Amino acid sequence: GQQVMQIPQYQHVQEGEDFTTYCNSSTTLSNIQWYKQRPGGHPVFLIQLVKSGEVKKQKRLTFQFGEAKKNSSLHITATQTTDVGTYFCAPGGYQKVTFGIGTKLQVIP
Amino acid sequence: DSGVTQTPKHLITATGQRVTLRCSPRSGDLSVYWYQQSLDQGLQFLIQYYNGEERAKGNILERFSAQQFPDLHSELNLSSLELGDSALYFCASSATQGLADTQYFGPGTRLTVL
Numbered sequence: 001g002q003q004v005m006q007i008p009q010y011q012h013v014q015e016g017e018d019f020t021t022y023c024n025s026s027t028t029l030s031n032i033q034w035y036k037q038r039p040g041g042h043p044v045f046l047i048q049l050v051k052s053g054e055v056k057k058q059k060r061l062t063f064q065f066g067e068a069k070k071n072s073s074l075h076i077t078a079t080q081t082t083d084v085g086t087y088f089c090a091p092g093g094y095q096k097v098t099f100g101i102g103t104k105l106q107v108i109p
Numbered sequence: 110d111s112g113v114t115q116t117p118k119h120l121i122t123a124t125g126q127r128v129t130l131r132c133s134p135r136s137g138d139l140s141v142y143w144y145q146q147s148l149d150q151g152l153q154f155l156i157q158y159y160n161g162e163e164r165a166k167g168n169i170l171e172r173f174s175a176q177q178f179p180d181l182h183s184e185l186n187l188s189s190l191e192l193g194d195s196a197l198y199f200c201a202s203s204a205t206q207g208l209a210d211t212q213y214f215g216p217g218t219r220l221t222v223l
Contacts, residue, residue, distance in 0.1 A: 099154070
């Protein structure tokens with residue numbers, strides 16, 4: 001199955017600061033999905049990226065798929081306390097779906 | 110609400126016991142996935158079923174087994190439980206077999222093995 005590495009594993013930011021998490025794969029990905037899991041909750045789908053170099057925005061969230069389709073990033077502008085949670089990337093694959101370990105974001109008010 | 114239901118919500122049992130976790134997928138979804146999430150760990154993929162057949166296998170222990178029934182609900186059986194099996198078990202469903210499918214997660218079953 002496709003494996004990804006996500007960095008950083010933990011991130012503490014002051015409210016209002018920006019935040020970025022990176023997802024790296026050793027193999028070319030057909031697509032990549034991002035999920036968010038709030039504390040005590042379950043993962044919720046955020047977005048899917050398919051095309052090389054694709055950039056998608058959701059309000060303060062910007063998702064990017066690398067040109068080589070081997071990496072992806074999620075950037076949050078001006079974090080808010082509602083952004084707290086763990087962000088997972090998941091490469092879409094036919095055989096196995098493997099989530100990264102996730103990046104746990106803490107926002108200090 | 111994702112439309113995926115899981116029962117029970119909490120389960121406390123003893124080492125050596127056997128438990129069954131149940132999942133009902135979203136209406137119309139044919140794939141069911143099972144994941145294990147231990148404290149501060151990522152989502153460990155266990156197994157996927159598609160329309161009643163096993164489709165993909167992850168790091169599932171031999172003590173664990175699953176099945177998907179004709180009505181598409183799925184059960185995860187965990188036997189000879191050990192302390193290390195304590196975790197949150199999520200079920201997710203998707204419309205088809207994968208590739209670009211969005212997965213919808215249930216609320217999870219928290220298993221505590223004492």
